[in-house]
Amino acid sequence: MPVEVIMPKVDMDMASGKIMCWHVAVGDTVEKGDPLFDIETDKAAMEVEAPASGILQHAAPEGSEIPIGKAIAWLYAEGEEVGEQPDSFASVDDNKMPEQQPKAATEPAFGDTNLPPEPAPERETALAGDAGEGVRATPAARRLARDGGVTLAELRGTGPRGRVQASDVRQYLKDLDTVSARATFLPETGALNVTYSKRGEGTPIVMIHGFANDATSWAPLEPSLRHRPLIRIELPGHGKSPRLRIRDFAMLVREVRQTFDALQLDQAHLLGHSLGAALCIALADTREPRLASLNLIAPAGLGPQINGEALNGICKATRAESLGPWLRHLVADEDRITDGYVRLAMQARGDANLRAAQFAMADVLFPDGVQAFDLRAALQRIETPTRILWGKADAIIPWEHALQAPGRVALHLFDRIGHMPQLEAAEEVGKILRSHV
Amino acid sequence: MNAQNKPELRELSYAEAIREAMDIALEDDPSVLLMGEDIGVYGGAFQVTGDLVDKYGTDRVLDTPISELGGAGVAVGAALTGLKPIFEFQFSDFAALAMEQIVNQAAKVRFMLGGSVSVPLVMRFPAGSGTGAAAQHSQSIEAWLGHVPGLKVVQPSTPEDAKGLLLAAVADPDPVMIFEHKILYKMKGHVPEGYYTTPIGKAAVRRAGKDVTIVATSIMVHKAMETAEKLSADGIDAEVIDLRTVRPMDRDTVLDSVRKTGRLVCVYEGVKTLGVGAEISAMVAESDAFDFLDAPIVRLGGAECPIPYNPELEKAVVPQVPDISAAVRDVVQGRV
Numbered sequence: 001m002p003v004e005v006i007m008p009k010v011d012m013d014m015a016s017g018k019i020m021c022w023h024v025a026v027g028d029t030v031e032k033g034d035p036l037f038d039i040e041t042d043k044a045a046m047e048v049e050a051p052a053s054g055i056l057q058h059a060a061p062e063g064s065e066i067p068i069g070k071a072i073a074w075l076y077a078e079g080e081e082v083g084e085q086p087d088s089f090a091s092v093d094d095n096k097m098p099e100q101q102p103k104a105a106t107e108p109a110f111g112d113t114n115l116p117p118e119p120a121p122e123r124e125t126a127l128a129g130d131a132g133e134g135v136r137a138t139p140a141a142r143r144l145a146r147d148g149g150v151t152l153a154e155l156r157g158t159g160p161r162g163r164v165q166a167s168d169v170r171q172y173l174k175d176l177d178t179v180s181a182r183a184t185f186l187p188e189t190g191a192l193n194v195t196y197s198k199r200g201e202g203t204p205i206v207m208i209h210g211f212a213n214d215a216t217s218w219a220p221l222e223p224s225l226r227h228r229p230l231i232r233i234e235l236p237g238h239g240k241s242p243r244l245r246i247r248d249f250a251m252l253v254r255e256v257r258q259t260f261d262a263l264q265l266d267q268a269h270l271l272g273h274s275l276g277a278a279l280c281i282a283l284a285d286t287r288e289p290r291l292a293s294l295n296l297i298a299p300a301g302l303g304p305q306i307n308g309e310a311l312n313g314i315c316k317a318t319r320a321e322s323l324g325p326w327l328r329h330l331v332a333d334e335d336r337i338t339d340g341y342v343r344l345a346m347q348a349r350g351d352a353n354l355r356a357a358q359f360a361m362a363d364v365l366f367p368d369g370v371q372a373f374d375l376r377a378a379l380q381r382i383e384t385p386t387r388i389l390w391g392k393a394d395a396i397i398p399w400e401h402a403l404q405a406p407g408r409v410a411l412h413l414f415d416r417i418g419h420m421p422q423l424e425a426a427e428e429v430g431k432i433l434r435s436h437v
Numbered sequence: 438m439n440a441q442n443k444p445e446l447r448e449l450s451y452a453e454a455i456r457e458a459m460d461i462a463l464e465d466d467p468s469v470l471l472m473g474e475d476i477g478v479y480g481g482a483f484q485v486t487g488d489l490v491d492k493y494g495t496d497r498v499l500d501t502p503i504s505e506l507g508g509a510g511v512a513v514g515a516a517l518t519g520l521k522p523i524f525e526f527q528f529s530d531f532a533a534l535a536m537e538q539i540v541n542q543a544a545k546v547r548f549m550l551g552g553s554v555s556v557p558l559v560m561r562f563p564a565g566s567g568t569g570a571a572a573q574h575s576q577s578i579e580a581w582l583g584h585v586p587g588l589k590v591v592q593p594s595t596p597e598d599a600k601g602l603l604l605a606a607v608a609d610p611d612p613v614m615i616f617e618h619k620i621l622y623k624m625k626g627h628v629p630e631g632y633y634t635t636p637i638g639k640a641a642v643r644r645a646g647k648d649v650t651i652v653a654t655s656i657m658v659h660k661a662m663e664t665a666e667k668l669s670a671d672g673i674d675a676e677v678i679d680l681r682t683v684r685p686m687d688r689d690t691v692l693d694s695v696r697k698t699g700r701l702v703c704v705y706e707g708v709k710t711l712g713v714g715a716e717i718s719a720m721v722a723e724s725d726a727f728d729f730l731d732a733p734i735v736r737l738g739g740a741e742c743p744i745p746y747n748p749e750l751e752k753a754v755v756p757q758v759p760d761i762s763a764a765v766r767d768v769v770q771g772r773v
């Protein structure tokens with residue numbers, strides 16, 4: 001039976017998504033977890049992975065906007081008979097929200113046709129916002145989980161018929177605190193997670209996100225960079241990368257370098273933020289011939305100071321209430337960090353093992369609130385065109401570290417912008433980068 | 438006042454407290470009069486009016502003929518012309534005979550005449566089972582009248598409240614229905630001297646607790662209290678709320694308690710289905726307190742049958758301490 005691919009819900013307010021591009025042609029085979037298509041919502045662009053392995057059929061046309069939960073394609077097994085092409089896909093009228101638009105009998109939606117037969121109801125239940133659906137839980141447990149940024153699916157219920165009780169959530173949060181405090185976690189092994197947006201042409205941009213972030217943090221900047229293929233590397237213990245135990249900065253560099261080498265690129269632009277920018281410098285030190293440019297946003301590694309308290313706070317936070325105040329340290333304009341943003345960020349940090357891995361990593365890389373690695377000498381050696389972009393209201397790493405850079409490095413310093421110019425000054429940062437990459 | 442020279446608290450029975458309230462009302466206000474079947478020389482079906490006829494005479498303590506509809510009609514008419522009748526039914530079940538006057542007249546007149554008149558009428562209903570009076574003399578019908586806008590419906594559970602709510606009812610410009618549990622008439626308790634009122638529409642927290650909220654009415658308050666004391670030995674800390682007023686219901690007290698405990702058990706003697714507990718449950722489910730519930734809401738009410746004559750069966754069809762105890766345990770210990 002073919003597996004239905006549905007328009008996923010990737011953020012909480014999302015009612016529909018636009019299919020930007022398919023990474024796989026109709027009739028081609030895709031492996032589960034491979035990038036399958038890019039979507040754009042009114043807030044962000046995002047890559048979505050294949051929910052299963054199979055042959056792509058009946059893909060909705062690029063550019064079409066489809067309500068969440070509706071079919072956009074089917075994945076068939078090898079040799080499976082392919083059903084007829086559906087008449088049309090469920091679409092979104094530009095002026096109407098999908099819930100106000102009952103499916104008219106005259107306009108058969110894709111899911112209503114009898115082909116392909118019985119589309120499997122498989123859904124990406126792990127997607128943000130979906131978490132907890134179908135879980136048996138008391139209202140009190142749901143409220144505590146919501147407040148604590150915990151997804152109910154992570155919990156084991158001890159109530160009747162496995163119902164999650166308030167006490168289960170409390171115990172879980174307590175355990176998390178203990179885990180975070182001790183920074184013990186189950187180390188994993190394996191290759192780092194890499195995601196792609198292949199729409200652009202020319203020299204690809206390889207992007208490395210910052211500490212306690214993940215590949216989705218590039219979303220605000222991506223509209224400016226889509227003329228190039230985008231390749232996002234996720235750090236160990238971050239996003240969907242394995243929770244490796246990082247022993248020192250050198251090991252982290254090795255992991256990133258291996259991942260970069262495996263991409264087998266002749267030429268690439270490097271773009272990094274904070275710790276990711278430090279890794280870009282380290283990568284450039286040994287892979288310079290393959291680099292077209294080096295783009296560093298608020299890079300680590302150019303001085304000893306770092307706001308260890310904020311890093312510690314972000315790592316330890318197990319609920320939106322405790323994460324919010326620290327996230328607001330990341331920006332100059334605190335209003336940018338809405339409660340909704342914090343909740344989503346906490347949802348992304350819902351995995352206790354992720355938090356523990358990051359806590360351990362922070363302990364190694366930034367012991368006692370000091371940057372334990374120094375890339376000033378490396379930056380002196382590099383000849384690749386390099387620019388540094390930094391907000392002068394950065395409360396995590398002092399922007400004055402930028403002044404350590406040699407004269408040939410271009411400096412772009414933004415007033416009233418914090419540690420995340422790619423979020424707070426996305427347009428301006430995008431413009432600068434676009435004119436160079 | 439310190440504990441050493443605190444005077445001994447005066448105790449009265451529930452029936453005596455009601456009689457004292459009526460005495461005060463008759464004394465204070467010449468427009469107050471008592472009406473009902475056999476309330477004069479006989480002293481009332483449950484001897485609640487007692488010898489008040491001797492003190493106030495037959496003009497103010499009025500025996501009415503054996504016609505509830507007629508008596509209630511006279512009472513409504515008297516109220517409309519400025520008197521303040523306190524009308525006694527022999528059994529609350531007989532309200533069925535007087536429903537036209539209660540529901541279609543007393544409750545409606547103020548609304549239908551644009552507020553130009555009111556009906557300062559008090560009706561007293563001896564209610565509930567436990568006396569072996571069988572199907573037609575043992576019901577708890579407060580939910581019938583609680584369904585009617587224009588009526589206020591109270592259920593005192595203590596002598597102190599029986600007096601306070603009756604005096605509050607007399608002072609109220611609109612019809613107030615008082616359901617007095619027959620088994621409670623002999624119950625003794627502290628009753629303050631003189632005039633005071635117990636607010637209509639305000640529940641009382643009889644026992645503070647943190648694990649579960651038991652909202653009970655009338656005689657069930659006492660069963661809930663007994664249950665709570667028993668369960669406290671096992672480490673279950675129940676909060677007991679005496680609802681006191683069925684209409685208008687005290688939303689804040691109930692919701693605050695549920696927000697605190699996260700669990701709700703409703704206990705009432707009226708038939709469970711479509712009863713007072715259904716309203717309490719729905720009130721919680723519709724409110725923000727819903728998000729604090731950590732167990733399904735449980736109702737314990739009367740069985741879906743007429744009250745039987747057989748004394749064992751009569752006990753079996755209304756919630757008893759072991760039933761409440763088992764239900765509360767199940768809720769607190771996560772078995773439902």
